[in-house]
Amino acid sequence: MRIGLLGTGPWAEMAHAPALHEHAELEFVGVWGRRTEAAKQLADRFGTRAYDDVDALFADVDAVAVALPPAVQAELAVRAARAGCHLLLDKPLATTVGQGQAVVDAVQEAGVASVVFFTSRFLPETEAWITEQAAVGGWFTAHAQWLGSLFGGDSDSPFANSPWRREKGALWDVGPHALSVLLPVLGDARRVVAAAPGPGDTVHLVLDHAGGASSTLTLSLSAPTAASCAAAELRGEAGVSVLPQSAEGPVAALGHAADALLAAARTGRPHACDAAFGQRVTEILVEAQALLDGAAD
Template sequence: MTTAGGFVLRFGLFGTGHWAAETHAAAIDAHPRATLAGVWGRNPERAGALAARHGVPVFPDVDALIDACDAIAVALPPDVQADIAFRAATAGRHLLLDKPLALSLADADRVVAAAQQSGVASVVFFTQRFHPNITGFLAATAAAGGWQHARGTQFASIFQPGNPYGGSRWRHEKGALWDIGPHALSLVLPVLGRVTRVAAMDGPSGLVHLLLTHDGGATSTLSLTLDAPPAAVTRDFVFFGENGVEVVPPGDGSALTAYGTAIDQLLEEIDSGTRDHRCDVRFGREVAAVLTAAEVARAQHRTVDV
């Protein structure tokens, strides 16, 4: 099917939770060049309900939905996502994935290799990187140069009653390092460059503190938790350098509008034939490498090279 703007991308949606329903499915349904081809989920009842809500079929089999779509959208635990992404890329389907790309570097490498071999387009949805004002800020800050250090603090409180993410098993097991660590890194890496060394230390309430060395010698510190006291919830990212101090602004849109932008950019990659998106699976793999090193640094109480 085509529209005045071009062909319509048929998405297979993998996942049935709050994020899948209220962000992924809603944004795909609202996009003029995207449509839902069907839904697959680990809970057949919820998959059926979400599929019925959008008037599309529910698929009991992963590969059957991959066969029925042009691209996949995934809102599942990262280890489950990595396997589905590998199968979809191998089948020539484009990838709109969530962060983190995977929970192991080996799984991330498998996805990257499959995407590169098949030539599919890929975008990993680091939410803040799809707000136009943040994209502009990071580009201008990186171009200014001269940055010596960044400090990031992101305290969430998802385990309170009624929070839609509080029951997530993988978030309980992997904590802030793997859940909001990717968001933090997605803001720091474009300005300071690739991480070369990592040190880490735990604190109370699920806190993890990272000290990072970047290419060229700049450093950054990140403090992250999913279990902060509700009154202490905050997000604060600051760069320090020769030109003074720059504070990363809050995003100027919702997660829903940001996901619509991610769909736009995936379509641009497909339309143009380019495969150089700033948040593609290669960037997802770079983030996973830092998180993997940080996990080792925490466990072994030492500095780890990335």
């Protein structure tokens, strides 16, 4: 599969470009970015071509991987799908329901494959755990904590100055990760029961799930580094089950996501983390954001 990369920021540089370059079944054709010089530098580093015209890149590839802010991603994903490109997207799919639905519609109309990269869903240990717990059933409640330290005083993260993360906060950055773990185990969220702010950009959510369980989520990018974690705990008829940690990093996980895109393109069978699932996550985040905004008025 011939694939191009949209984006030149830290995530594109440290995760996407290495994953595409190393994958045995992908031909890394080129890079397009909103900053021409950055696209050239990234392309030179990985021995590929920098494109000035994104439509020219679409014409030269079978698929695109996207490492851009969600609002920019949604617009370009629609254009790429209409050009016949399969889509390896990042979370969140979009920041409005309308943007996300436009991507879903474009994917369906063009008949292309789509995969949204929720990191935990493409780590073998965590994906196996999710599958096992979904099969067990009988869960009563769950608690997920995704605590990052991007905005902590001791942070040296290259993502700390990301404008969209500064604007949208933890709900939109790490919230999708937590939802990607809980929804396949507990069922869809029938509603967001409550959403409350905490320190910094911290958000606390309570969800009511279709399977009958409730869950609580604590999300933050403002935690001290020593408090950072990505954790989930289930409690139910089978007892207690805790999300395992993985030894693999984002490059390997993106490689697995590329495998999923290849399989979906070859078979025509949608992956569980396709654009439609990404859109459902967006809808839940929009509902939670509305409750937060209402509480602040």
